[in-house]
Amino acid sequence: xxxxxxxxxxxxxxxxxxxxxxxxxxxxxxxxxxxxxxxxxxxxxxxxxxxxxxxxxxxxxxxxxxxxxxxxxxxxxxxxxxxxxxxxxxxxxxxxxxxxxxxxxxxxxxxxxxxxxxxxxxxxxxxxxxxxxxxxxxxxxxxxxxxxxxxxxxxxxxxxxxxxxxxxxxxxxxxxxxxxxxxxxxxxxxxxxxxxxxxxxxxxxxxxxxxxxxxxxxxxxxxxxxxxxx
Numbered sequence: 001x002x003x004x005x006x007x008x009x010x011x012x013x014x015x016x017x018x019x020x021x022x023x024x025x026x027x028x029x030x031x032x033x034x035x036x037x038x039x040x041x042x043x044x045x046x047x048x049x050x051x052x053x054x055x056x057x058x059x060x061x062x063x064x065x066x067x068x069x070x071x072x073x074x075x076x077x078x079x080x081x082x083x084x085x086x087x088x089x090x091x092x093x094x095x096x097x098x099x100x101x102x103x104x105x106x107x108x109x110x111x112x113x114x115x116x117x118x119x120x121x122x123x124x125x126x127x128x129x130x131x132x133x134x135x136x137x138x139x140x141x142x143x144x145x146x147x148x149x150x151x152x153x154x155x156x157x158x159x160x161x162x163x164x165x166x167x168x169x170x171x172x173x174x175x176x177x178x179x180x181x182x183x184x185x186x187x188x189x190x191x192x193x194x195x196x197x198x199x200x201x202x203x204x205x206x207x208x209x210x211x212x213x214x215x216x217x218x219x220x221x222x223x224x225x226x227x228x229x230x
Contacts, residue, residue: 031068034061044072058088058177065177089176091191092162098169099186105168106148106185116199119148122189147188155179155201 026035038044043060046053054074061068069075106117122145152164161181165173170183174191180198184191 026071027067031064031071034064035068035071038072044074054088066179089174089194089196090158091172091174093172094162094166094170097171097186099171101169102150102171102183102185103148106150113153113199115150115152116197117148117150118193118197119146121145122147122187145187147192148185149188149192150183151198152181152183153199153201155198156181 038057038060041060044053044057046057057072057074058065061072061074065074106119109116150168150170152161156164156179158175161173161175164181165183168183171186172184172188172191174182174184174193176182176196176198178196178198178201180196180201182192182197
């Protein structure tokens with residue numbers, strides 16, 4: 001009799017626990033599956049100040065981070081938390097970049113303020129051809145290239161970021177967890193700048209910019225991305 005009562009009690013406790021997670025700030029319909037996965041794998045059993053664990057949690061929640069961080073108590077609460085969030089991102093290479101189009105886009109500031117662009121000089125060490133790295137490890141050829149990046153002003157989800165960067169000929173993108181989208185030119189290495197610089201994203205009033213939920217923006221393959229901590 002005691003064993004038969006134990007099962008309903010255990011199930012009831014589990015339901016109560018899950019119900020506690022799905023409070024008003026946590027959208028059960030949107031977050032249920034991914035939050036369950038992250039809880040089972042203990043990917044979010046940490047504090048935002050733990051950079052390694054935070055990175056794992058960000059990757060587990062993926063593009064639903066902004067929607068679902070409250071479910072696992074990982075939403076930024078301080079300016080320091082927000083800064084760490086800004087510097088965590090996904091990167092992706094894009095097919096068929098058009099460098100000429102991208103350069104044309106960033107040559108002049110956008111009058112409407114839809115984006116800002118930055119250019120900086122990179123000095124790349126390129127090993128000379130036919131150089132024996134073992135016998136002559138110091139023989140390198142220095143190449144100077146201009147790296148150009150574009151930051152969209154407004155917050156945007158993965159699908160819109162990818163489409164926007166592809167439409168202007170970018171070779172890669174970096175999407176920060178604060179929903180700041182950076183399009184990267186072909187001469188850049190390491191996917192551009194590892195800092196969120198979108199002028200209107202995230203909001204700087206201590207809260208993350210709210211992105212309307214769109215189920216069409218959630219089609220992504222977790223294996224397509226590299227998780228990057230700056």
